[in-house]
Amino acid sequence: MKKQLPEENKELTMEQRKGQETAASMEAEKVDPTVVSVPIDLVLAAYQCISEASHKRSWLEITSLMNELQKYLPQDGS
Incomplete structure (x- = not known):
C-alpha cells in the first residue's frame, strides 16, 4: 500500500495541473474579447x-x- 499512495498523489497532482491549465485558458479567453x-x-x-x-x-x-x-x-x- 505504501507504493500506491505516492502514485495516487502523483495522479492528483496531474489532475490539479490539468485543472489549472483549463482555468488559465478560460481566464485568457476572458481577458480581451476583441481578439x-x-x-x-x-x-x-x-x-x-x-x-x-x-x-x-x-x-x-x-x-x-x-x-x-x-x-x-x-x-x-x-
Missing part, C-alpha cells in the same frame, strides 16, 4: 496586397481581401 482569430495566410496576403497597392495590385483585389478579412471581425450587436 479574433484569422488565418495567417489571409493576413499576409492582405498585408502584401496593401503594401503594394499603389504599384502592382488592383483595387478590386484589395477590396476582395478586405471583405474576406471583415468576415473574421466581430459583428456589431452580436
Whole structure:
C-alpha cells in the first residue's frame, strides 16, 4: 500500500495541473474579447496586397481581401 499512495498523489497532482491549465485558458479567453482569430495566410496576403497597392495590385483585389478579412471581425450587436 505504501507504493500506491505516492502514485495516487502523483495522479492528483496531474489532475490539479490539468485543472489549472483549463482555468488559465478560460481566464485568457476572458481577458480581451476583441481578439479574433484569422488565418495567417489571409493576413499576409492582405498585408502584401496593401503594401503594394499603389504599384502592382488592383483595387478590386484589395477590396476582395478586405471583405474576406471583415468576415473574421466581430459583428456589431452580436
